[in-house]
Amino acid sequence: MDRFERLTVFVAVAEQRGFAAAARGLGLSPAAVTRAVAGLERRLGVTLLHRSTRAVSLTDEGAGFLDRARRILADLREAEQIVGGGRSVPRGQLYVTAPVLFGRLHVLPEIEDLLAAHDGLSARLMLVDRNVRIVEEGINVAVRIGVLADSALRAVAIGAVRQTIVASPAYLAKHGAPFDPADLRRHRCILGNGARVASAWSFGADGRTIVEVAPRLTVNSIDAEIRAAEAGLGLANLLSYQVADAIAAGRLVPVLADRAPPALPVSLLYEAARASMPSIRLFIDAMRARARRGAWT
Template sequence: MDRFEALNTFVEIAEHGSFAGAARALGQSPAKMTRTIAALEAHLGVTLFHRSTRTVALSHEGAALLERARGLLADLREAEHLVMGRGGAPQGELRVTAPVLFGRMHVLPVVAGLLASHAGLSARMLLLNRNVRIVEEGIDVAVRIGELTDSTLMRVQLGAVRQVIVASPGYLDQRGMPKQPADLARHDCIDGSSIRPDNVWRFGQDKALKVEVQPRLVINDIAARIAAAEAGAGVVNVLSYQVAGALRAGRLVSLLDDQAPPALPVQLLYHSSRAAMPAVRAFIEAMRERASRDSWRANRW
């Protein structure tokens, strides 16, 4: 049994919450995953997962192993990167995380371009609308939107995106155009289930003006919130890149632009141990080029 392969399989299953999902991520069959975990459990003499017909849950011993396994795999990857970093061409596996929609629109094309240019390079993208632990989860570069508090990581600012309030022309014809932020209290608002738990939308350069809205429609998916706004369901508070196409096409109208809060920075985060990796350097430069070409480096979004 290859212990590192077994630990990698174990971590993938724990993170996906299923054997099938981990098998798809690793390009293996569920049967092979089952055999690998069975061999690991036999070697350790413990049960790592409690299995049922519908769910896979970590056992107490599995939960204790998970963090250690992540650390071991991260150390192995760091050692590989140290050796690979001695060469000039990007190679090995590049691991990137980004917000879902931004990742699809702006990170995936960059990664695809790097793969097309460098035969020895592979990539794994983790698109999530939450922050992951970069070091612990073996991430090489994270794309983050918003203010950052972690000062232990290296960062590169690419540009910024604006927060915008939008609604469809049809909705505005029926309900009227809000003239000031306080007017939103009388409008149908669309919001997410967790992004603003206090239902407060902030305005002005110093974010001092606060408006408490009572969402009439709550959807946890940003694409669905935008689709609802386009369909005339109400007013939605989003980031500029998320609705750039709809604004250009006239499906949505931007509101209260003169009182919008400051733009949110778009930044790349990475640990200092990854700084010398050719793949990381190539990714950063490619993202800088895309930011400049698409104008969000100039903060015009």
């Protein structure tokens, strides 16, 4: 095997956490997979994997090398795509990450359309409510909601979402609606534990009016937070796209809308070196078009 093939085998073993599973996935014999990893370790002069009769795990050196191996293989695939005429036809895998609910509602439909239109394209979608390392994980495009930190990555703003304080009609009938942010201190509030977790809720045109709320309930998913609010357990601080359907159906009612802070930007992040990839260009164009249609405002 050449060095690229050994890297492919190593990544497969690390991801599958086993030599036998990696061998099945690669269509190789377990012995060939074992020899490939051993040869890579000899070349590098380090042990990449801890072996046991039950499992395989990464050493510290292996964990650091895994990120680089993924990046090298991703760069190789992109180089092959460009040489093979990929500048105009989307081919290979498009790897996208996005927040869970936003991705399900607004990213997955666009990826479905791209796959339907381009037979040579495949996609991988990681939905997670935390920021992941784009370069190290080999991700092509990341959807981010909120103010971006300084980065060498290229960013494209495609829209914005608003903070929306909501409660069920039953809750408001029983406890009344807050008319001022300070009123929240006497209300029951629901908190999540995703990327926007905070008991300090901001208000006003500059976002500097801060109200510290005491949660009556804390949950670990947006879906659970929405359901708890619909059940009348308290007020929830969510984003406009997350509660649009519930508000339209009358299950939730927005409050303090006139005191909301500035909207949060929705951005696409990607490496500048990958900007010419047709799959990335098509995905960015599709998300811009979706934003222009007002899909999540």
